[in-house]
Amino acid sequence: MVDRPETSDEWHMPAEPIRQERGHPPPKLAIVLPCYNEEEVLPETSRRLLLLLDDLSESGLIEEGSLYFVDDGSEDGTWQFIQSLAASNERVHGIKLSRNYGHQRALLAGLLHAPGDVVISIDADLQDDLTATKSMLSGYASGAEIVYGVRRLRQMDTSVKRVTAEAYYSILRAIGVNLIFNHADYRLLSRPVIEALREYKETNIFLRGLIPQLGFQSALVYYDRQERFAGVSKYPFSKMLALAIEGITSFSDVPLKIITILGLVISLVSFAMATWALWIRIFNPSAVPGWASTVIPLYMLGGIQLLCMGVIGQYLAKIYSETKSRPRFIIEKLI
Structure with missing residues (x-):
C-alpha cells in the first residue's frame, strides 16, 4: 500500500490517478540494477523481472519496460550473463563500468543512462519485494515524482545489523540529514x-541523502524484505562503515561543530584539573609532585586531538576529491 508520513505535509499524494485524468499515457519504465559478482542470482532475477514487466504491461500500469544491468567491475561471469541475456531479449540492456566504483556510483551510472518516463532502482539480490513496483507506479500515477520503498520490518537482518542500522538512521536525523527511515535504494x-x-556533480555520492534534497512531490511504499535468493552479500562491515561515514560527512557539518564544543569542554576540564593539581601541591606535601598535572592532561588532550584531527581529515579528504573533479565512473561498454 502507499502511505504518507505522519510528520510532514510535503508528502501529500492525491488519491486519484491524476496523470491519467489529464490524458497522460502509461509511462515507459526502466529498471536499473547495479551488479557486483551476482552471477549466481542473475538468472532468477532476470526471469522474475521480465515476468514483472509483462504483468505491468498487461495491467496497463506501463506502456513498455526494460531492464538495465550495471556491471560494477565484477570478477565472475556477471557481464557474460548480461551480454548473453541482452542478445536474446531486446528488453535487456547492459552497462559495463571500467572497474569497481562502488554501489552508489554504479547505481548513479544506471540512473543517468537509462531512458524512460520513470526509473526504478533495485538491488539484484531479490531481497526487495518486486510486487511493490505496482504500488510505486500507482503512486506515480497519483502525482508523486519520487516514490520511496521503505522496509516495514528488518526480520531478515541479524540483531546487530538491525540495531546498528536503526541507530544510524536516528543519528543522521539528529544531526539534520533529511533521510527516509529504513529506506535504502529501492x-x-x-x-x-x-x-x-x-x-548534482559531487564526487562523494550518497543517494539516500541526496534524493530527498531534490524536493518534488513524494510518497512512501512499505514492503517486507526477503532473504537473499542466492550468493552472499557484497556489503561487508567495512563497506557499510564507509557508506555510513559518507552519509554523515556529505550532508552535515555537525561533527565539526561538535569538535568546537568538545574543545571548549576539554579546556574547562583542563583548567579545573590544573586548579586541583595546584591545590594538591599546596595542601598535600606527601603527594608525588607533578603526577596529576602531567599524566592526566597528557593522555586526555592527546586522545581528543587525534580524534579531532581524524574528523577534520575526513572533511579535508572530501574537499580534495571534489576539487580534482575526476569522473565519478567510466563506462566501458553499453549493450
Missing part, C-alpha cells in the same frame, strides 16, 4: 527528478 524516480539529479 525507489521510483520520474524523468524530471532524474534530470534534476544530473545537475
Whole structure:
C-alpha cells in the first residue's frame, strides 16, 4: 500500500490517478540494477523481472519496460550473463563500468543512462519485494515524482545489523540529514527528478541523502524484505562503515561543530584539573609532585586531538576529491 508520513505535509499524494485524468499515457519504465559478482542470482532475477514487466504491461500500469544491468567491475561471469541475456531479449540492456566504483556510483551510472518516463532502482539480490513496483507506479500515477520503498520490518537482518542500522538512521536525523527511515535504494524516480539529479556533480555520492534534497512531490511504499535468493552479500562491515561515514560527512557539518564544543569542554576540564593539581601541591606535601598535572592532561588532550584531527581529515579528504573533479565512473561498454 502507499502511505504518507505522519510528520510532514510535503508528502501529500492525491488519491486519484491524476496523470491519467489529464490524458497522460502509461509511462515507459526502466529498471536499473547495479551488479557486483551476482552471477549466481542473475538468472532468477532476470526471469522474475521480465515476468514483472509483462504483468505491468498487461495491467496497463506501463506502456513498455526494460531492464538495465550495471556491471560494477565484477570478477565472475556477471557481464557474460548480461551480454548473453541482452542478445536474446531486446528488453535487456547492459552497462559495463571500467572497474569497481562502488554501489552508489554504479547505481548513479544506471540512473543517468537509462531512458524512460520513470526509473526504478533495485538491488539484484531479490531481497526487495518486486510486487511493490505496482504500488510505486500507482503512486506515480497519483502525482508523486519520487516514490520511496521503505522496509516495514528488518526480520531478515541479524540483531546487530538491525540495531546498528536503526541507530544510524536516528543519528543522521539528529544531526539534520533529511533521510527516509529504513529506506535504502529501492525507489521510483520520474524523468524530471532524474534530470534534476544530473545537475548534482559531487564526487562523494550518497543517494539516500541526496534524493530527498531534490524536493518534488513524494510518497512512501512499505514492503517486507526477503532473504537473499542466492550468493552472499557484497556489503561487508567495512563497506557499510564507509557508506555510513559518507552519509554523515556529505550532508552535515555537525561533527565539526561538535569538535568546537568538545574543545571548549576539554579546556574547562583542563583548567579545573590544573586548579586541583595546584591545590594538591599546596595542601598535600606527601603527594608525588607533578603526577596529576602531567599524566592526566597528557593522555586526555592527546586522545581528543587525534580524534579531532581524524574528523577534520575526513572533511579535508572530501574537499580534495571534489576539487580534482575526476569522473565519478567510466563506462566501458553499453549493450
